Amino acid sequence: MQLSQLIKRMDPLFVSLIIGGYFVLLMAISWFTSKNSTAHSFYDGNRQSPWFLVAFGMVGASLSGVTFISVPGEVGNSNFYYFQMVLGYLVGYAIIAQILLPLYYKHNIISIYTYLDQRLGFWSYKSGAFFFLLSRVIGASFRLFLVASVLQLAIFDSYKLPFWVAVVSAVLLIWLYTFRGGIKTIVWTDTLQTTFMLVSVLVSIYFIKEDLNWSWSTLTSHVYNDSKSTIFNWDWQHNRNFFKQFFSGAFIAVVMTGLDQDMMQKNLTCRNLKESQKNIYWMSLSLIPVNLLFMVLGVLLYQFVEIKDILIPPGTDNLFPYLAIEHFSSIAGIAFLLGITAAAYSSADSALTALTTSFCIDFLNFKPDNFESKKQTKLMVHIGFSVLLIGVILFFKAINDQSVINSIFSVAGYTYGPLLGLFSFGIFTRRIVRDQWVPLICIIAPIFCYLLSKHSSEWLNGYQFGFELLMINGAFTFLGLWLYSKKSR
Numbered sequence: 001m002q003l004s005q006l007i008k009r010m011d012p013l014f015v016s017l018i019i020g021g022y023f024v025l026l027m028a029i030s031w032f033t034s035k036n037s038t039a040h041s042f043y044d045g046n047r048q049s050p051w052f053l054v055a056f057g058m059v060g061a062s063l064s065g066v067t068f069i070s071v072p073g074e075v076g077n078s079n080f081y082y083f084q085m086v087l088g089y090l091v092g093y094a095i096i097a098q099i100l101l102p103l104y105y106k107h108n109i110i111s112i113y114t115y116l117d118q119r120l121g122f123w124s125y126k127s128g129a130f131f132f133l134l135s136r137v138i139g140a141s142f143r144l145f146l147v148a149s150v151l152q153l154a155i156f157d158s159y160k161l162p163f164w165v166a167v168v169s170a171v172l173l174i175w176l177y178t179f180r181g182g183i184k185t186i187v188w189t190d191t192l193q194t195t196f197m198l199v200s201v202l203v204s205i206y207f208i209k210e211d212l213n214w215s216w217s218t219l220t221s222h223v224y225n226d227s228k229s230t231i232f233n234w235d236w237q238h239n240r241n242f243f244k245q246f247f248s249g250a251f252i253a254v255v256m257t258g259l260d261q262d263m264m265q266k267n268l269t270c271r272n273l274k275e276s277q278k279n280i281y282w283m284s285l286s287l288i289p290v291n292l293l294f295m296v297l298g299v300l301l302y303q304f305v306e307i308k309d310i311l312i313p314p315g316t317d318n319l320f321p322y323l324a325i326e327h328f329s330s331i332a333g334i335a336f337l338l339g340i341t342a343a344a345y346s347s348a349d350s351a352l353t354a355l356t357t358s359f360c361i362d363f364l365n366f367k368p369d370n371f372e373s374k375k376q377t378k379l380m381v382h383i384g385f386s387v388l389l390i391g392v393i394l395f396f397k398a399i400n401d402q403s404v405i406n407s408i409f410s411v412a413g414y415t416y417g418p419l420l421g422l423f424s425f426g427i428f429t430r431r432i433v434r435d436q437w438v439p440l441i442c443i444i445a446p447i448f449c450y451l452l453s454k455h456s457s458e459w460l461n462g463y464q465f466g467f468e469l470l471m472i473n474g475a476f477t478f479l480g481l482w483l484y485s486k487k488s489r
Contacts, residue, residue: 016155018334019341022196026177026345029188034181039371042182042378043110043357045269049187051279054266057190058283059290060197060346061263068197068343071291073316075298079230081240086291088249093284095250096258097277099427104264105273110368111361112264119426121435127442128422129362131415132261133355137385140351141392144170147344148393167393174349175386179379183265183357186350190266193342198290200339201297204320207328208300212307219300226299239464248468251420253284255470259419262354352389356382414449417473418442425478431485441480449473 040046071082104112113132117125144167152166178185209219223229233240257263270276301319305312310327312319324336359381360366366374422442425433449472453465465472 015337018337019151019155022338022341023173025192026173026189029192030177030181030185033185033188037181037184039375040368041184042180042353043361043371044265045182045184045187047269047271049184049266049269049271051270051275052282053191054187054270055279055283055286056194057187057346058263058266058279059286060194060342061190061266061350062257062283062287063197063290063343063346067294068200068340069320070316071294072298072301073319075228075295076302076316076319078240079228079233080295081231081233081245083231083291083295084233084240084242084245085249085252086288088246088251089253089287090284091246091250092253093257093280095254097280100254100258100264100423101267101273101276101280103427104268105276110265110268111358112259112261113358113362116422116426120422120433120438123435124422124426124433124438125362127439128419129358131418131442132358135415136262136351136355137388137392140348140355141389141396143344143351144174144348144389145393145396147341147348163397164390164394167390167397171386171390171393174345174352175382178349178353179382182353183269183350186353187266187269189349190346193346196335196338196342197346198293200324200335201293203332203335204324204328205293205297205300207332208304211328212304222303223296223299226303228299228302229295244468248470251468251471251474255416255420255474259416259423260354261358262350265354265357266350348389352382352385355385359385414446414473417446417449417470418477420470420474421445421477421481424474425481425485429482429485430488431482432488433481433485437484438481441477441484445473445476445480448476 034041038046074082103109103115107115107118109115111129113125113129116128148163148166148170151170152163156163156166156169177189205219208214209216214222232242233245235241236243238244267276267279270279297320301323302312304310304323304327305319308327310323321336321340325333328336356378360374360378364374364377364381366378371378418441422438425431449469452459452472453469456463456465
């Protein structure tokens with residue numbers, strides 16, 4: 001049974017009250033955090049965020065609605081191999097803490113892409129900012145598309161309201177609780193959203209334990225002895241090979257967090273460099289038990305269906321929603337619904353704020369000393385990106401082809417490679433790039449990467465690329481920059 005079918009079976013009034021209550025909490029947090037907001041609050045949170053609050057919220061922000069659903073079900077296909085990547089995250093976050101954060105704080109950066117302007121030049125700067133905007137618009141729209149689909153099925157279909165109403169409602173709610181406080185509000189709402197995600201997983205695990213009449217030690221034993229709990233894969237041709245996963249995890253952490261305005265904007269709200277570094281280290285350590293928890297849930301879900309002789313629905317992504325709504329207690333169903341909503345919104349709300357910040361600073365040339373006088377312009381940009389997200393979501397709906405939508409989402413992932421290449425070249429070389437050629441290099445590198453991925457099996461004796469493609473993409477960009485550069489004087 002598909003998620004859509006499951007949601008349709010839930011009482012729309014009950015679901016409306018649950019989700020409505022959730023958004024009341026978000027609005028209350030927004031009101032509380034924006035009471036004494038200044039023009040700077042939207043961009044940097046006045047650099048007053050407690051590091052532990054940022055760390056906890058970033059755990060949830062690192063997970064998406066896709067991860068929330070996919071990781072437990074994927075255990076059935078690839079065991080605990082994803083954990084190899086999580087271990088690689090530790091290396092990536094250490095690089096962020098020791099190399100990138102000192103760089104950002106040294107230059108007193110709000111938009112991280114201004115570094116590219118200072119180091120490489122105008123076109124490098126605009127290329128980096130553009131690729132971020134492109135990635136985030138597609139990524140945020142994709143996640144909000146999932147949320148809007150859930151809202152449509154759970155609530156709006158029952159009242160015979162069209163899909164665009166659900167879309168506008170989903171985006172409007174984000175706009176309402178972010179337009180004043182911005183990143184200052186996001187830091188606090190992320191904390192709430194992380195809590196709901198973790199509660200959803202813990203409630204599900206507890207229900208399985210109780211329903212199967214297991215003790216905690218019995219549960220631990222069943223998970224430990226299950227073949228699906230295998231962590232390491234040493235087959236070099238397999239796309240889940242340890243070294244591929246580990247190093248990919250390191251680079252993914254660097255790119256998806258350290259070179260991403262969305263994630264780094266939260267880090268840069270900490271009081272100083274030391275606290276920001278502390279936030280990164282604690283967040284990275286927290287991701288280990290959190291991701292392990294999702295994978296443990298995955299093993300238990302498969303054991304539950306085997307013991308209960310339940311027919312597994314087609315598609316691993318449907319396993320967790322199907323059991324949570326159809327076979328677990330009503331409390332577990334509520335927790336799942338809140339968890340998936342929180343997971344999607346924790347990514348989308350900060351994305352809208354980061355898009356506004358990046359566009360205002362990187363393309364409209366906002367400076368800290370004119371934030372106050374530019375408040376009206378910032379508001380219009382915030383509205384503009386909200387409308388753009390609505391348009392892209394409705395475009396996804398018009399396509400009405402999940403494989404095409406997933407492909408578009410995958411394409412967005414290719415755009416992080418140029419960011420990796422640009423920042424690596426800027427930090428680790430002193431060469432002067434021929435700046436006017438940078439946009440072309442940043443376009444060609446992902447195209448080369450895509451072709452390599454499509455033909456890797458025939459070109460490389462059966463080798464299949466996994467997430468390490470990100471490193472290759474960055475390397476292509478780096479090479480292009482090197483070829484079109486000269487030694488500094």
